[in-house]
Amino acid sequence: MxxxxxxxxxxxxxxxxxxxxxxxxxxxxxxxxxxxxxxxxxxxxxxxxxxxxxxxxxxxxxxxxxxxxxxxxxxxxxxxxxxxxxxxxxxxxxxxxxxxxxxxxxxxxxxxxxxxxxxxxxxxxxxxxxxxxxxxxxxxxxxxxxxxxxxxxxxxxxxxxxxxxxxxxxxxxxxxxxxxxxxxxxxxxxxxxxxxxxxxxxxxxxxxxxxxxxxxxxxxxxxxxxxIFGDDFYEEPRMLSELLEAEHLLSRQVWYNRHHDLRRRVSSGETKLVDAIDLTQRPITSLMTRDTWAAALETAKRTEDEVGLENLGPWDDFEWGMLNGKLSALRWVLGNEWDMLDT
Incomplete structure (x- = not known):
């Protein structure tokens, strides 16, 4: 048949x-x-x-x-x-x-x-x-x-x-x-x-x-x-370009998730938008300039256009842990120290 x-x-x-x-x-x-x-x-x-x-x-x-x-x-x-x-x-x-x-x-x-x-x-x-x-x-x-x-x-x-x-x-x-x-x-x-x-x-x-x-x-x-050899396929190492492409995508995904947490803090007033930050004022970690916030929103829009909203979450705790683990592992392969998750 x-x-x-x-x-x-x-x-x-x-x-x-x-x-x-x-x-x-x-x-x-x-x-x-x-x-x-x-x-x-x-x-x-x-x-x-x-x-x-x-x-x-x-x-x-x-x-x-x-x-x-x-x-x-x-x-x-x-x-x-x-x-x-x-x-x-x-x-x-x-x-x-x-x-x-x-x-x-x-x-x-x-x-x-x-x-x-x-x-x-x-x-x-x-x-x-x-x-x-x-x-x-x-x-x-x-x-x-x-x-x-x-x-x-x-x-x-x-x-x-x-x-x-x-x-x-x-x-x-x-x-x-x-x-x-x-x-x-x-x-x-x-x-x-x-x-x-x-x-x-x-x-x-x-x-x-x-x-x-x-x-x-x-x-x-x-x-x-x-x-087939031993019922397994020969796995060729990834090309450097493939590793860099995957690292870039994961970096954008992790950054975007953190950005949405920042949006929540700005919306709730937990982070206050100001025209300028006086470095002698405390705590400065709860302040952000309006110019920096505008740049962050522009970066978020570029990320959405580049990656696609369907690839930007939201993720549950397990998926979020996997994203960070993949990014850390890829960066280690590319020469960074373990747990390098800066975006």
């Missing part, structure tokens, strides 16, 4: 970005070829992939080059000069081939677009658009956040329409996405659908997944054998 799978745009872009997922693309191609799976391909996914593919392709190339560079740096730790020279020659050959070979990202794009072309593209019907708009108006997942997620709702409704159109009660459907912000539970296990979506995946014929590798294994357990 052919299993019908909707692979969300986020998954296709992950496959394009990360060279380690090349075997996953091969497995999808093989399973489609033998009709073990068939792809549900809403036109919205084709549009989104086409719009983002060049940007993500550049990130893939950067990652490959950076990996070779890190490996070259690591070779300097080899004590034996002969072994070090031999290894450096091999790395130089790989580096040279990378420079001369056509961008591997272009090849991956071509393979993905072939798969998209082979699958019947599902146009967004009026019914799909109306149901997606209704989700947006009612603020239910995937439209439960402040951003406009109607495109995600169209993808979801296209999946549901394809499932409803299939008269076989034994047919199996899978919705796979890595867009956990819009589709997964807001708290707890991100591998489970948002509570608004749980009824859609309660029946045995419809499954929700955030791991394309798990989906492939369930279809054909041997498909990814060459990709």
């Amino acid at each position: 052919t299993i019908r799978i909707l692979i969300d745009t986020s998954v296709w872009l992950d496959i394009l970005k990360d060279a380690r997922l090349d075997p996953v693309l091969t497995a999808i191609e093989d399973l489609v070829a033998v009709e073990a799976i068939s792809l549900i391909m809403p036109e919205q996914i084709v549009f989104e992939f086409d719009r983002n593919k060049d940007r993500v392709k550049d990130a893939r190339k950067t990652t490959l080059v950076a990996t070779v560079r890190r490996f070259r740096d690591a070779l300097s730790q080899i004590d034996s000069e002969a072994e070090r020279d031999q290894a450096l020659q091999a790395v130089s050959a790989i580096d040279h081939k990378l420079a001369l070979t056509a961008d591997t990202g272009e090849k991956v794009i071509a393979r993905i677009m072939v798969l998209m072309a082979k699958a019947p593209v599902v146009a967004a019907t009026d019914s799909v658009k109306l149901k997606a708009a209704d989700r947006s108006l009612r603020r239910v997942a995937p439209c439960h956040q402040t951003k406009n997620s109607i495109a995600d709702a169209i993808i979801l409704e296209s999946y549901l329409e394809a499932m409803a159109a299939d008269g076989d009660p034994d047919a199996q459907f899978v919705f796979v996405t890595t867009n956990t912000n819009d589709f997964s539970a807001a708290a707890g296990d991100k591998r489970t659908p948002h509570p608004d979506l749980e009824p859609l995946f309660a029946a045995q014929r419809s499954t929700y997944s955030t791991q394309i590798t798990d989906v492939i294994r369930n279809v054909d357990e041997s498909s990814l054998d060459e990709y």
Whole structure:
């Protein structure tokens, strides 16, 4: 029996970005070829992939080059000069081939677009658009956040329409996405659908997944054998740019939460706004100049625009502790002392 799978745009872009997922693309191609799976391909996914593919392709190339560079740096730790020279020659050959070979990202794009072309593209019907708009108006997942997620709702409704159109009660459907912000539970296990979506995946014929590798294994357990070592995936260290990006986001989140506490104190009069602060006056900690307060409000607005209100809380005590712990750990990795939480 052919299993019908909707692979969300986020998954296709992950496959394009990360060279380690090349075997996953091969497995999808093989399973489609033998009709073990068939792809549900809403036109919205084709549009989104086409719009983002060049940007993500550049990130893939950067990652490959950076990996070779890190490996070259690591070779300097080899004590034996002969072994070090031999290894450096091999790395130089790989580096040279990378420079001369056509961008591997272009090849991956071509393979993905072939798969998209082979699958019947599902146009967004009026019914799909109306149901997606209704989700947006009612603020239910995937439209439960402040951003406009109607495109995600169209993808979801296209999946549901394809499932409803299939008269076989034994047919199996899978919705796979890595867009956990819009589709997964807001708290707890991100591998489970948002509570608004749980009824859609309660029946045995419809499954929700955030791991394309798990989906492939369930279809054909041997498909990814060459990709697995000891049933674990090889975890490559994060690039410095990824660490800095994550540190910046956490720093903004922690600052914004503290800013809202300051707003509470200003509103209650606990912190008093003044034109200027006399440093001889006590306690000066309960005073703030109006210029400083205006600058803080401007910074808060920039943070909201940059990060998005949906990523700025509010958080419970556990989530707040996790944010601070992540920020402290990242800063330690980047060279700060432990517990450095200044924002």
